[in-house]
Amino acid sequence: RLEKIWLTFGMAMLVVFLLVLGLSAFTMGMDTPNSKHHAHSIDPAKVSETPPFDKPVLTPTGDGEYEAVMVAYAFGYSPETLEVPAGSTVHFAVTSSDVVHGFEIPGTNVNMMIVPGEANHVSHTFDKPGEYLILCNEYCGIGHQMMYTKLVVK
Numbered sequence: 001r002l003e004k005i006w007l008t009f010g011m012a013m014l015v016v017f018l019l020v021l022g023l024s025a026f027t028m029g030m031d032t033p034n035s036k037h038h039a040h041s042i043d044p045a046k047v048s049e050t051p052p053f054d055k056p057v058l059t060p061t062g063d064g065e066y067e068a069v070m071v072a073y074a075f076g077y078s079p080e081t082l083e084v085p086a087g088s089t090v091h092f093a094v095t096s097s098d099v100v101h102g103f104e105i106p107g108t109n110v111n112m113m114i115v116p117g118e119a120n121h122v123s124h125t126f127d128k129p130g131e132y133l134i135l136c137n138e139y140c141g142i143g144h145q146m147m148y149t150k151l152v153v154k
C-alpha cells in the first residue's frame with residue numbers, strides 16, 4: 001500500500017520534471033537567433049511609455065539636421081505640426097500605436113509603411129520652402145481620408 005503511494009508520488013514527480021523541462025525548452029526556443037532582431041520591438045499598446053515615442057517631438061540635432069520622433073494613430077500623427085528651415089534634413093522615426101498606417105510626403109521620395117511594433121525610419125532633405133503634407137496612404141479605418149499632418153519648410 002505504502003509502495004503504491006510512493007510509486008504514484010514518484011510518477012507525479014517525473015511528470016512535473018518533464019513538464020518543467022519541456023517548458024524551459026519552449027521558452028529557450030522563443031529566444032532563437034531568428035527572433036533576436038525583434039528584441040527591440042515596441043508594444044503598440046505601450047507606445048506612450050516607450051522612449052523615444054513617449055515624447056513625440058522634433059529635435060534639432062545640429063548642422064541643419066533634425067530628428068522627428070512621431071507616432072501615427074487612427075487618425076492622425078503626433079506631433080501635429082512640424083517646422084524646419086529650408087535645406088534641413090529630417091530624419092523621421094515613426095511608429096504606430098494601433099494599426100498599419102502610411103507615411104507619404106507627396107512631391108518627395110518619402111513613402112513608407114508604418115508598421116506597429118517597429119520604429120520605421122526615413123530621411124529627407126527639404127530644400128524648397130513650402131507646406132508639405134504628410135499623409136496616410138494605407139487604409140486604416142473610417143477616418144483614413146482625414147489622416148494627415150503638415151510639415152512647414154521656411
Ligand code: CUA
Nearest residue numbers: 136138140144
Ligand atoms: Cu492611417 Cu490610413
